[in-house]
Amino acid sequence: MNQKKGKLTHKELCLLGARWIFNESYSVEKDPWRILIEPGFREEMPDIFAFNKYHSVLIECKASRADFLADKKEPFRQNPQLGIGQRRFYLVNEGVASQEEMPDRWQLLIAYDKNTILLPEDYFPPTSWDCGNLYDFNIRNATNEIDLMWSWNYRKEHDCLPVFPVERPNLIHPGYWKQEGWLEKNIPLEAT
Numbered sequence: 001m002n003q004k005k006g007k008l009t010h011k012e013l014c015l016l017g018a019r020w021i022f023n024e025s026y027s028v029e030k031d032p033w034r035i036l037i038e039p040g041f042r043e044e045m046p047d048i049f050a051f052n053k054y055h056s057v058l059i060e061c062k063a064s065r066a067d068f069l070a071d072k073k074e075p076f077r078q079n080p081q082l083g084i085g086q087r088r089f090y091l092v093n094e095g096v097a098s099q100e101e102m103p104d105r106w107q108l109l110i111a112y113d114k115n116t117i118l119l120p121e122d123y124f125p126p127t128s129w130d131c132g133n134l135y136d137f138n139i140r141n142a143t144n145e146i147d148l149m150w151s152w153n154y155r156k157e158h159d160c161l162p163v164f165p166v167e168r169p170n171l172i173h174p175g176y177w178k179q180e181g182w183l184e185k186n187i188p189l190e191a192t
Helices: 011-023 065-072 142-157
Strands: 034-037 047-049 056-062 087-093 106-113 116-117
Touching: 011 034, 011 047, 011 056, 011 106, 011 116, 034 142, 047 142, 056 065, 065 116
Parallel strands: 056 087, 087 106
Antiparallel strands: 034 047, 047 056, 106 116
């Protein structure tokens, strides 16, 4: 395994999580994930929200223990039916949280370095939907999920998606948009 390089920032965790969800589902060619990173939203502001035709995934990235503990107090964590994501994950730096602290049906992912995620022994990938509802949130805030999906669709139709390599068109980072002039920011998607 790579030499450990220290704690990742929130932005680095988000990029690692987006690459992870993309790579986990890359073989699903008929219906790949559409991935939004920090899309900004009303009540729940997800770090990563991914969806395809049938499923949705939420990944919350926490760089510090204080951020993790504060997130657990949010109303949509206390009442999971108010939250989004059929599958839900925390992606944290080592030592920020433990499996025992995970809310019911959440899975813990630990960032080892900028290119490596440690998975729990009982891990079920987001593309595996045969876990017997052990990790599924079948009752969730579908209205907020639909709003996020429409937001992605609007940005795509109005040519205000960020500029990324053509072979990876579904990865969205909201900080860089085509506007009057346009700006290109290349987010690395492969291990470097």
